[in-house]
Amino acid sequence: MKAGKHISYQLHHHRSEIWTCVDGDGIFVLDGERRLVKRGDVMNIPVEHYHAIKATTDLTFIEVQLSNPLVEEDIERFEYEWQKGNSLIKEQKHINYE
Numbered sequence: 001m002k003a004g005k006h007i008s009y010q011l012h013h014h015r016s017e018i019w020t021c022v023d024g025d026g027i028f029v030l031d032g033e034r035r036l037v038k039r040g041d042v043m044n045i046p047v048e049h050y051h052a053i054k055a056t057t058d059l060t061f062i063e064v065q066l067s068n069p070l071v072e073e074d075i076e077r078f079e080y081e082w083q084k085g086n087s088l089i090k091e092q093k094h095i096n097y098e
């Protein structure tokens with residue numbers, strides 16, 4: 001991920017994730033709490049927790065997904081104001097994949 005870029009503030013109803021930084025620096029957000037991350041840091045993201053990451057330098061991370069079912073559609077995206085550190089969470093929708 002190039003410096004200054006970010007992924008959407010999101011959550012998953014069936015999927016947990018583990019992200020491992022392999023190079024670079026960034027800002028990781030979990031449920032509105034921000035923390036700086038760097039090479040070697042591991043981020044555990046439980047099911048139904050809001051999360052995002054922004055690269056402050058060019059950033060590479062590995063994402064491991066754990067889910068049943070493991071489907072790409074298991075995602076809700078929300079707005080996040082990186083300048084202010086605020087999430088703009090509107091009405092949540094539950095998606096049923098059965």
